[in-house]
Amino acid sequence: xxxxxxxxxxxxxxxxxxxxxxxxxxxxxxxxxxxxxxxxxxxxxxxxxxxxxxxxxxxxxxxxxxxxxxxxxxxxxxxxxxxxxxxxxxxxxxxxxxxxxxxxxxxxxxxxxxxxxxxxxxxxxxxxxxxxxxxxxxxxxxxxxxxxxxxxxxxxxxxxxxxxxxxxxxxxxxxxxxxxxxxxxxxxxxxxxxxxxxxxxxxxxxxxxxxxxxxxxxxxxxxxxxxxxxxxxxxxxxxxxxxxxxxxxxxxxxxxxxxxxxxxxxxxxxxxxxxxxxxxxxxxxxxxxxxxxxxxxxxxxxxxxxxxxxxxxxxxxxxxxxxxxxxxxxxxxxxxxxxxxxxxxxxxxxxxxxxxxxxxxxxxxxxxxxxxxxxxxxxxxxxxxxxxxxxxxxxxxxxxxxxxxxxxxxxxxxxxxx
Amino acid sequence: xxxxxxxxxxxxxxxxxxxxxxxxxxxxxxxxxxxxxxxxxxxxxxxxxxxxxxxxxxxxxxxxxxxxxxxxxxxxxxxxxxxxxxxxxxxxxxxxxxxxxxxxxxxxxxxxxxxxxxxxxxxxxxxxxxxxxxxxxxxxxxxxxxxxxxxxxxxxxxxxxxxxxxxxxxxxxxxxxxxxxxxxxxxxxxxxxxxxxxxxxxxxxxxxxxxxxxxxxxxxxxxxxxxxxxxxxxxxxxxxxxxxxxxxxxxxxxxxxxxxxxxxxxxxxxxxxxxxxxxxxxxxxxxxxxxxxxxxxxxxxxxxxxxxxxxxxxxxxxxxxxxxxxxxxxxxxxxxxxxxxxxxxxxxxxxxxxxxxxxxxxxxxxxxxxxxxxxxxxxxxxxxxxxxxxxxxxxxxxxxxxxxxxxxxxxxxxxxxxxxxxxxxxxxxxxxxxxxxxxxxxxxxxxxxxxxxxxxxxxxxxxxxxxxxxxxxxxxxxxxxxxxxxxxxxxxxxxxxxxxxxxxxxxxxxxxxxxxxxxxxxxxxxxxxxxxxxxxxxxxxxxxxxxxxxxxxxxxxxxxxx
Numbered sequence: 001x002x003x004x005x006x007x008x009x010x011x012x013x014x015x016x017x018x019x020x021x022x023x024x025x026x027x028x029x030x031x032x033x034x035x036x037x038x039x040x041x042x043x044x045x046x047x048x049x050x051x052x053x054x055x056x057x058x059x060x061x062x063x064x065x066x067x068x069x070x071x072x073x074x075x076x077x078x079x080x081x082x083x084x085x086x087x088x089x090x091x092x093x094x095x096x097x098x099x100x101x102x103x104x105x106x107x108x109x110x111x112x113x114x115x116x117x118x119x120x121x122x123x124x125x126x127x128x129x130x131x132x133x134x135x136x137x138x139x140x141x142x143x144x145x146x147x148x149x150x151x152x153x154x155x156x157x158x159x160x161x162x163x164x165x166x167x168x169x170x171x172x173x174x175x176x177x178x179x180x181x182x183x184x185x186x187x188x189x190x191x192x193x194x195x196x197x198x199x200x201x202x203x204x205x206x207x208x209x210x211x212x213x214x215x216x217x218x219x220x221x222x223x224x225x226x227x228x229x230x231x232x233x234x235x236x237x238x239x240x241x242x243x244x245x246x247x248x249x250x251x252x253x254x255x256x257x258x259x260x261x262x263x264x265x266x267x268x269x270x271x272x273x274x275x276x277x278x279x280x281x282x283x284x285x286x287x288x289x290x291x292x293x294x295x296x297x298x299x300x301x302x303x304x305x306x307x308x309x310x311x312x313x314x315x316x317x318x319x320x321x322x323x324x325x326x327x328x329x330x331x332x333x334x335x336x337x338x339x340x341x342x343x344x345x346x347x348x349x350x351x352x353x354x355x356x357x358x359x360x361x362x363x364x365x366x367x368x369x370x371x372x373x374x375x376x377x378x379x380x381x382x383x384x385x386x387x388x389x390x391x392x393x394x395x396x397x398x399x400x401x402x403x404x405x406x407x408x409x410x411x412x413x414x415x416x417x418x
Numbered sequence: 419x420x421x422x423x424x425x426x427x428x429x430x431x432x433x434x435x436x437x438x439x440x441x442x443x444x445x446x447x448x449x450x451x452x453x454x455x456x457x458x459x460x461x462x463x464x465x466x467x468x469x470x471x472x473x474x475x476x477x478x479x480x481x482x483x484x485x486x487x488x489x490x491x492x493x494x495x496x497x498x499x500x501x502x503x504x505x506x507x508x509x510x511x512x513x514x515x516x517x518x519x520x521x522x523x524x525x526x527x528x529x530x531x532x533x534x535x536x537x538x539x540x541x542x543x544x545x546x547x548x549x550x551x552x553x554x555x556x557x558x559x560x561x562x563x564x565x566x567x568x569x570x571x572x573x574x575x576x577x578x579x580x581x582x583x584x585x586x587x588x589x590x591x592x593x594x595x596x597x598x599x600x601x602x603x604x605x606x607x608x609x610x611x612x613x614x615x616x617x618x619x620x621x622x623x624x625x626x627x628x629x630x631x632x633x634x635x636x637x638x639x640x641x642x643x644x645x646x647x648x649x650x651x652x653x654x655x656x657x658x659x660x661x662x663x664x665x666x667x668x669x670x671x672x673x674x675x676x677x678x679x680x681x682x683x684x685x686x687x688x689x690x691x692x693x694x695x696x697x698x699x700x701x702x703x704x705x706x707x708x709x710x711x712x713x714x715x716x717x718x719x720x721x722x723x724x725x726x727x728x729x730x731x732x733x734x735x736x737x738x739x740x741x742x743x744x745x746x747x748x749x750x751x752x753x754x755x756x757x758x759x760x761x762x763x764x765x766x767x768x769x770x771x772x773x774x775x776x777x778x779x780x781x782x783x784x785x786x787x788x789x790x791x792x793x794x795x796x797x798x799x800x801x802x803x804x805x806x807x808x809x810x811x812x813x814x815x816x817x818x819x820x821x822x823x824x825x826x827x828x829x830x831x832x833x834x835x836x837x838x839x840x841x842x843x844x845x846x847x848x849x850x851x852x853x854x855x856x857x858x859x860x861x862x863x864x865x866x867x868x869x870x871x872x873x874x875x876x877x878x879x880x881x882x883x884x885x886x887x888x889x890x891x892x893x894x895x896x897x898x899x900x901x902x903x904x905x906x907x908x909x910x911x912x913x914x915x916x917x918x919x920x921x922x923x924x925x926x927x928x929x930x931x932x933x934x935x936x937x938x939x940x941x942x943x944x945x946x947x948x949x950x951x952x953x954x955x956x957x958x959x960x961x962x963x964x965x966x967x968x969x970x971x972x973x974x975x976x977x978x979x980x
Contacts, residue, residue: 102945128698134712134757138745233704317968321944328942332914340907349745351756351893352662353903356539358502368495372488378637378941379458379484405502 003071004129010063011085015119017057018092018112024050025108029310047105054112058092065089072129077145078136084122088115090153094326098157102322106314110160120200140345147337152398154330155370161323162391163189168316169385172305186304189392191292198291199284206237213240213252236276238283244275320384323391324377331370338363362401369394427578437461440574442581454969455584457939462565481557490551497547501538504530552648559641570631576624577926582937587948588969589936591960600929603958610957611925614950624928636917643910650902661896664758669886670767672719672734675894679725680753681734685715687760687888712757714742714890718750742892752896759891766827769852770882773798774874781878789827801838801873804845808832812856829856840872850875923947
C-alpha cells in the first residue's frame with residue numbers, strides 16, 4: 001500500500017472518529033434522562049468515550065499528515081486542500097488541549113463538527129500532491145503556515161464557545177426589539193455554518209455523480225505589436241448558472257433541464273476562476289435556503305430556539321471564559337504566525353516585509369479586530385453577549401481571510417480552487 | 419470644588435482615585451453597594467484625570483482614552499478593508515491610474531481612484547491614522563503604567579472589608595481556632611500558597627498572597643514593541659535607509675547598480691521545470707508548466723578606483739558571490755538582491771575568432787571580440803587587425819552608407835584595417851559580419867573583393883560564440899530599518915505573551931474577631947484562581963466546592979461555618 005493511500009485512510013478514519021466522538025458527546029449531554037445510571041456518572045462516562053474517540057480521530061489525522069508529508073517530500077500545507085485539512089487538525093488539537101482544561105463535553109459537541117466541516121470543505125479542492133513552485137521552497141512555509149493555522153484554530157474554538165454562549169443566553173421567547181435582533185443574528189450565523197456544510201456536501205455529491213461542464217476562456221495578450229490568444233479551460237463541478245467572463249461553453253451535462261448558463265460573471269471579479277466560484281456561491285445559497293426552509297418546517301421554530309434547550313445545564317460564565325481564554329491564547333500565536341513569520345518570509349522571498357497584498361491586509365484586519373476585542377474586554381468591560389458577538393464576527397473575518405480573499409480578490413496568495 | 423480624597427485609613431489619594439490606593443476601600447460609590455468592584459488598573463487615578471485640564475491636558479486626555487484607541491483601531495480596520503476592494507496602483511506596471519481604473523472597472527473604479535482609495539496605504543489620512551495610533555500607544559501606556567506601578571508597589575496587606583466582600587471570588591468562614599491557633603492557621607495557609615509560588619506577606623491577622631505581578635506589565639511592554647515597529651517604518655524615509663529598484667541583468671554582463679558602489683554580474687541564469695510525471699494529475703490534464711527553480715548565479719563587485727570617471731574603466735574587485743533563488747536572496751553588507759523575473763533574450767556577447775589564411779588553410783591564434791566594447795586592435799598570428807568602425811546593428815541608409823540602427827548587437831559588423839603577410843603595406847580593409855546569416859544578406863565576400871580569397875575571420879566552432887540566453891530581473895534593495903522592525907516585533911511578542919499567558923493573581927485575607935474574610939482577584943482565568951483558593955483552604959481543613967467561591971452579583975455571600 002502506498003503512502004498516499006495510507007494518508008487517505010488516515011483522513012477518512014479521522015472523519016469517521018470525529019463523527020463518532022460527536023455522538024459520544026451528544027449522548028453524554030442528552031442521554032442522561034434515558035439512562036438508568038446516576039446522571040453525573042453517565043455524563044462523565046460518555047464524555048470520556050467521546051474524548052477517547054476524538055483522540056483516535058486525531059491520531060488518524062496525524063497519520064494522514066505524516067504519510068502525506070513523507071510521500072510528497074514537503075509539509076502538506078501548500079495548497080487549499082492541504083491547508084484546510086491542516087486547519088481541521090489544529091482545531092482538533094486546540095479542542096483536545098482545551099478539553100483537558102475545562103472538561104466540558106459541550107465543547108466537544110460543537111468542536112468535533114467544526115473539525116469535520118473543515119475536512120469536508122477541504123475535500124472540494126484538488127487532492128493530489130503538487131510539487132512546490134520556487135516561491136514556496138522555504139522552511140518558512142512550514143513555520144508560517146502551521147503557526148498561523150494554530151492561532152486561527154484557537155479563534156475557531158473562541159467562536160464555538162461564543163456561539164454556544166449566544167444560543168444559551170439569548171431569550172428566544174421574547175418579542176422585544178433588542179431580543180429579536182439577537183435572535184436574527186444567531187439565526188444568520190447558523191445559516192452561514194449551514195452554507196459551508198451544504199457547499200461541501202453539494203460539491204461532493206455532484207463530484208461523485210460525475211457531473212461536468214466545461215468552458216474555454218480566451219484572453220488576448222498584446223505585447224508590443226504582437227497579439228497572441230491564450231486559451232484556458234475551465235471545468236465546472238456544479239451545473240453552470242453563471243459562465244466565466246469572456247468565455248464559451250464547450251459542453252455541459254443537463255441538470256434538471258438546465259443546459260446553458262443563465263448569465264455571465266461580472267468583469268470586476270478579480271480572483272482566480274471567479275466565474276466558477278460565483279457559480280458555486282449561487283448554488284450554495286440556493287441549496288442552503290431550501291435545506292433551511294425544510295429544517296424550519298420540520299422543527300416548526302427557528303434553529304436557534306431548537307438548539308437552545310440542549311444548553312440548559314451549561315454555565316454561561318464558563319462559556320464566556322472559554323471564549324475569552326481561547327482568544328487570549330490564540331492572539332499571540334496568530335500574531336507570530338500570520339504576521340511576524342509572514343513578514344520574515346515575505347522579506348526573504350519577495351524582498352519586502354509588507355506589501356499590502358490583500359491576504360496580508362486581511363490578516364492585519366483580523367489582527368486589528370482581535371486587538372480591539374481584547375481592549376474592549378480588558379479596558380471597557382465588554383463581557384458576555386457583546387464579547388460573544390465579537391468572537392463570532394472575528395471568526396467570520398478569519399474565514400474571509402482564508403477563503404473570501406482567494407474568492408473575490410486577486411493577489412500573491414491566490415490559489416486555484418472550486 | 420475640591421474633592422476630599424483622603425481615605426479613612428489615612429491615605430491621601432490622587433484626584434480621580436476609585437479605590438483607595440492603600441486599603442482598597444471604594445471612594446466614589448455609596449457605601450452600601452454590593453456590586454462587584456471594577457478592578458481595572460486597581461482603581462488608581464490615571465494621569466489624565468486632572469482637575470482643571472489645559473489644552474495640552476485635553477490633547478493628552480484624548481489620546482489617553484482606550485475608547486479613542488479602539489475607534490482608531492477600528493477606523494484603520496475599515497480603511498484597510500476599502501484598500502483591498504480593487505488592486506492598489508503599485509500592483510500594476512506602467513499604468514496611468516487616472517484612466518486605468520475607469521477603463522478596467524467602470525464608474526466604481528473611477529470613484530475608487532478619485533477618492534484616493536487606489537493609493538490607500540500611502541495616503542495622508544491612512545498614514546496620519548497610524549501616527550495617531552502611535553501617539554495613543556505612547557499616551558495610553560504612560561497614563562496608566564506609572565500610577566499602576568505606584569499602586570502595586572505599595573499595597574497594604576490588610577484591605578478594607580468592603581473591598582474584599584466585593585471581589586468576584588469571596589469566602590467567609592468562622593474557622594475552628596481551638597484545634598489550630600490563629601497564628602498557626604495563617605502559617606499553614608501561607609505555606610500552602612507558597613507551594614503554588616505565591617509571594618505571601620502577613621501582619622496582624624491579615625494576609626496577602628500574590629503571584630505573577632509581572633504579567634501586568636505585558637501590555638506596556640507590547641506597546642513599546644509596537645512603538646518601535648511604527649518608528650522603524652517612519653525611519654524608512656530617511657535618505658539612504660531604503661532603496662527599492664528593479665534592474666535587468668543579461669547573462670554575462672556586469673551591470674552597475676546606480677546609487678551604490680557595486681556592480682553585479684549575472685554569470686548564468688537557470689530556469690528549470692518539473693517533468694510532466696512529477697506534476698499532480700489535474701495539473702497534467704490542464705497542461706500546466708510548473709517551474710521548479712529560478713536561479714541567477716551572481717557575482718558582486720565593488721568599485722575600487724575610477725568609479726565615476728567616464729574616460730576610464732572602473733576598477734572592480736569581486737566581493738561576494740551567491741546563487742540567487744526565490745527564497746535565497748544575495749545579502750552583502752545590507753545590499754540585497756532578489757530573484758523577481760526572467761526573460762528569454764538570446765543576445766550575442768562576444769566571439770572567440772581567429773584569422774585564417776585561406777591559401778595555406780592555416781588558422782592562427784584566437785582572440786576575443788566583445789560585442790559591447792570591442793578593442794582598438796587585435797593580433798592573430800602574423801596578422802594585425804585595426805578596428806576602423808563598428809556597427810552593432812548594421813544597416814544602410816538611403817545613400818547606401820553604413821549606419822547602425824541601435825547599440826544592441828543584433829547585426830554586428832566590424833570594419834578592420836588588416837595588415838600582415840601577403841597584404842599591402844598600408845593594410846587592406848576587411849568587413850567582418852559576425853553572424854553567418856548577415857554574411858549572406860550583406861554579401862561580405864563581395865564587399866571584401868579579392869581579400870576574401872586570401873584571409874577570413876571565423877570561429878572554429880559554436881563553443882567559441884558567447885550568447886546570453888536569459889535576462890534575469892533582480893530587485894535591488896537596501897532596508898536599513900529591518901533590524902528595528904524585528905526588534906519591535908520581538909518585544910511585542912514578549913509583552914503579549916507576558917500579558918496573555920500569565921495572570922496576576924492576588925488573594926487577600928483578614929481575620930476579625932475569629933471571622934475570616936477572603937477575597938481574590940485575577941485579570942483572567944478565574945477558574946485557576948478558584949482552584950488555588952480551594953486547594954489552599956483544603957490545606958487548613960476547609961473543604962469546599964469551587965462554586966462556593968463564586969460571588970455572583972455580590973449578593974450571595976453567606977457566612978459559612980466549618
